[in-house]
Every structure is written in C-alpha cells, then in structure tokens.
Amino acid sequence: MLGNAALFPNQHWNLPHCGHRMVATWVSAEQSVPEYKSKWFAYRPEIDGLRAIAVLSVVLYHADLGVSAGFVGVDVFFVISGYLITSLLYQEWAITGRIGLMAFYARRVRRIFPALIVVVLSTFVVSTMMLTPSFEEELELSRSAAASLMFVGNLFFQVNTGGYFDPSANHLPMLHLWSLSVEEQFYAIWPILLIAILRLRPMSRNALIVSLAVVSVLLAEVLILFNPNAAFYQMPARFWELVLGGVIALLPGGQQRDGRPEIITGTVLVLIAMAIPIDHFPGLGALPAVAGAVLVLHAVHISSTLGTVGAWLRSRPMVFFGLISYSLYLWHWPMLALYRASQVGPAPLSARALLAASAIVLAWLSYRFVECPWRRSDPRTTDSGLVASGLIMSASMAFLVMKVGVFFYQEPVRDDLVSRTSRDWPENRFACHYRGDEVFEVFPKPRCNSVPDKPVRVLIWGDSHALAWQPIAWAIAQREGLAATSYTRDACPPVLDYDNGKRWQEANHCRDFNVRVFNKVKIENIDTLILTALWPNDLMGSNFKEKFESTVRLLAPKVRRIVLLGPTPYLRDSAPRCIEAGNLDACAVTRSSFEVRSSALRQFLATLAAQYDNFEYLDLTDFFCDQETCPALKDGYALYWDTNHVSSTAARHFSARYLAR
DSSP: OOOOOOOOOOOOTTHHHSSGGGHHHHHHHHHTTTTTTTGGGGOOHHHHHHHHHHHHHHHHHHHHHHHTTTGGHHHHHHHHHHHHHHHHHHHHHHSSOOHHHHHHHHHHHHHHHHHHHHHHHHHHHHHHHOOOOOOOHHHHHHHOOOOOOOHHHHHHHHHSEEEEEGGGGGGGGTGHHHHHHHHHHHHHHHHHHHHHHHHGGGGGHHHHHHHHHHHHHHHHHHHHHHHHHHHHHHHHHHHHHHHHHHHHTSSOOSSSOOHHHHHHHHHHHHHHHHHHOOOSTGGGHHHHHHHHHHHHHHHHHOBBBBHHHHHHTTTTHHHHHHTHHHHHHHHHHHHHHHHHSSSSSOOOHHHHHHHHHHHHHHHHIIIIIIIHHHSOOTTTTTHHHHEEEHHHHHHHHHHHHHHHHHHHSSSOOOOOHHHHHHOOOOOHHHHHHHHHOOOOSSSSSOSSSSSSTEEEEEEEEHHHHHTHHHHHHHHHHHTTTOOOEEBBBTTEEEEEEEOOOOOHHHHHHHHHHHHHHHHHHHHHSSSSSEEEOOOSOOOSSSSSHHHHHHHHHHGGGGGEEEEOOOOOOOOOOOOOHHHHHTTTGGGGHHHHHHHHHHHHHHHHHHHHHHHHHEEEOOOOOOHHHHHSSSOSEEEEEEEEESSSOOOOHHHHHHHHHHTOO
C-alpha cells in the first residue's frame, strides 16, 4: 500500500552501500563547482532511518501487529521520495544548467524495474500454483499484475476493489503496488514541471510549488466527499505529499543551525500519526504524517546537529531497514496476502510474525542480489537504450501475464462445489446492481426484469443482501404469472431518509436511490414488495428504528403485500475458502450466538410486521441453522457465496419451501 518509489534512494544516497562506479561523473562535476560542495551530495543515514520507521510501520500494520494507523507510512515515503528526487534534479540543474530527462528515467528504470519484475512474476507464479481461484479471479490476478508492471495499478485497484480498507482486499497479492504507480505517474511529469518552474519563475519557485500542493490537498478533500476511492488511489490527490518534500530540497542547505527541535517534533508527529487513525484520509488526515516527515527532512537538510533522535535514526539497525525498505515493501504484502488467501479463519499471531520476519530475510537477499547489482551502470548501455529496454521488458511481462489469465478464463468453467459457490449469485448482478459510489446515469437499469417487456408486479428492494435474495422475487413472480425486478444498491437498506453511515456523497446517493425506488412503488401497481438488507443488530446506535417504521407506514397503503426477510448469520470466514480447505467448522457460528446477537432486531421486525394486515415477516433462523450451529453447507450446497451474502442456490431452496407452505 505504500509508495515504493518513495523507498527508492537516488544513487548518491546509496554510495556507501551499492558501489561507486555509477557516480564518478557526478563527483567530477561537483568538484568543478565550489558552491556545491559535498554537503549537497553527502549520504545522510538519518533519511534511511526515517525510511525504516515508515516501512516497519506499514509491515506491522499489514501483519496486524499492533500499529493501528501504520498505513500512513506511504505518506512518509512520498515525502522522502519527493525530497530525494528533487534534490538530485535540482543539483543537476544548479551544476550544469540543465536536467537530463533521459538520464533521470534511466536511473528510475535501473532502480525500480529489476526488483519489481522479480516480485510481480514470482507472486503471479506462486499465486497460480498455490491457489485454485475461479477463472474470473485468475483473470483479475493477471490484470492486476499487468497493470502494476505498466504503472497503472492504482487506477486498476480504484475501479476493481471496494476500497483499500475493504476486508476483501486483504487477499489481493498485488494491491500494494498501487503506490508505485502513483509515484511513477508523478515522476512522469515532475521533472518537466520543475524545469518549467526553474526557467520561468525561479525566484518564486517555492511559492508556486506550495500553491500547487494546496490545490492538490483541496482536490483530495473534494474527492473524499464524492469518490473516496479516487482520493486514495489517484496521483493528483497525492501530489502534494511528494512536492512538499521537493520544496525542502529547493531550500538552502547546510546551515549552521540546531536541528534538534525540528527532528524531535517531526519524529514524534510521525509516530503519533502511525498510532492514531484520522478521518479525511488521505486529505487533511495525512497532514500529521506529512508534516512530521517534512520537519525531519528539513532538520537533516539544514543541520548536522541532530542530537539523540538523529543518532537513533542513523544507527545501524535503522539504516539497515532503510536500505532494504524497497524490497521489504515489495515482498511483505504478497506473503501476507497469499497466506490469508490459502488459509481459513484469522491468521494466528505466530504466523503473522513469522511471515513478517521472513519478509525481512527475503528483502535483504533481494536488496543484495537484485537491487545492488542493477544500480551499477554498464558503460556500454546508453540512457535511452536502458529506458527503452526497461519499457519493452515491462510491457512484455504485462502481455505475458495477461495472456495467461485470458487462457485460463477461456477454458470451460469449472463445475466443482468451490467454483460454483464462489460465483453463486444472480446472473444480472453486475448489470443491474448499483455500487455504493455509482451515480444515477440510468434509473432503473434496463433489461433487469425477470420477464422482458412485461409490467413489473413483484419488486425486491434493499442493499447487496437484497441482490442476493433476488431469486425469491423471481420465484414469487413466476408462480403468479407476473414479472419481477430488483432495485438494489451497496450498503443502502430500504429506509427513507436514513444515514447509512458512509461518506457524505455515498450517503446522499443512498438517500436519492431510496426516494427513486419509493416513487416507483407509488406510481406502479406493485403486487408484492420484498424488503431486506444487512439489518443493523444495534438498534440503539442510530435512528434506524424510527426511520424504518416511518418508511413502512408510507409503503403499507401502496402495495397489496409486503414481505420482510429477517437477518441471516454471518460466517467467520468465506464459504468457498472453508469448503476448499475442508474445514467447515472454521466458517460455522453457533446458533445460540446468532440468536443472542440478532434477538432485539428480530423482535423489532416481527413486532413491526404484526401491526399491518398486509405485512409478512419471515424469520430465517430455522432454515440457515440447525439445532446447534449455523453452517456454511446444507444438503450439499453452500448457503453463502462469501461470509454473509446468501447464495442463489440457497435463496431458491428457501423460496421453494416458502411457496410450498
């Protein structure tokens, strides 16, 4: 999840560690310009120490080892990256009066591509060997690998996931590479933009760059309201973090000032930001981590008097983790994700700790035998040749993994229980259901009726759980010779004027959606209306009761019959994974725990239904639970396609039993 290029020190910063040959021309240039002495190019181990804090916080966060906001390590890396790369570009400008773009991109290729390609291809191969995904999952894995190799992984994951923090994202082995895409997109434009600023507005360069940073922050805040996934994944919303590091690089350096107050304040800010999650992320919520990193870098930039904190940051253990931080970031997430995808139930502490420790060993090997050798330039290779070779190699690898995914996708669909369960949802799921962030370009969506071109008389309304229950609406309509349709939207229960707890814009979309559905119910001759959702178990924490009672009061006179489906159990792990592992107990919950947790909710729904003659409440407990447990399987079929959405097979079996009464 964190920006890998931010982990990428330029060659000067790694001079003591990965060889000297590649900087020979820079040293001679430096010596010829007295005002840019070695202080501009000197390796500052404190920056590797700051990298160590960032990468360890992310690893500990991903391994669930007690750092609750460790994801802000990405923001720290963005700032470091902006500082180091801008330093390199600006020193070249100051010494030579120009910036060699091809040389810059050649350094990026040399620094990034080798370890990236090794990790992506290794992860892809291991994923296909270790896991037995559906063909859709195989294609998605191939697409994510290809997108990451082409540095558009952030856009892929924005479109194809429910968000970075969505629990389902924990099993995506390429997810962390989104940040590398953000940084490389930034570096595609930043050198050109910096050249323009240095040529056209050299005296006001910092003010202009800070203005651009402010615009980026404002954009991030707006996107958080309207499209949170875009705010998280897109480069323009992260631009400010990288350029603020660049602003520090453009300030006069090497002053005889005491840097201790700044480095102490900055380090404390970073550590606090990693411990305490803040809303409005990555907008103003990222500000503490960014400000802390900026303060640390400014202290290092202007001073060598850094006290105890400076000594800690440049200590051997901190520098070690800083040096391997790129490889550590690349390797740790696939290891954790593949483990989670191949096991059922929560990963034990010992396994998570062992995986994190193993990632450190693998990162050192990768740093020593992949990163370092490639940083040394081959004098026979031109910069343009290296860039072209890197792009061709990356594109070729992307093409290869896509072909593998398409090959699997075109094979006959597997018919084993695991494969059937993993896609046991309504056929029109992706065509007719609304995502939570989806705008109303069309409402209702076309061709979503059970019988085309026939007036709808049966309607199911609710969130994604209503989508899962669509077969009951189809069954009722078929028995009575009618047509049915479904109006469903993610995280949007069928409750008018109700705050679904999501971000402002998504909550407004839900309210608008429900008003549109209600207006449809009012003007159309609906015979049967089915209401269901992931009902809240905690009836005291919101105004759900009052709002739902009001909604039912308005609906009751409008339709002949209202059917209200009660809650279903929530498995401890996804049904396909438990079936594949042969460990159904890892999914099942006890009947008593489900009944206790849902007792108040079921009582409320039953009491509400009893107030209306045309209202029927269906308690689902006996169908989904036996006397002792609420299992994942029943009579040879799965009851859910994941942990909580009822499978279409289960919905059809329940519908047959309901209609046979």
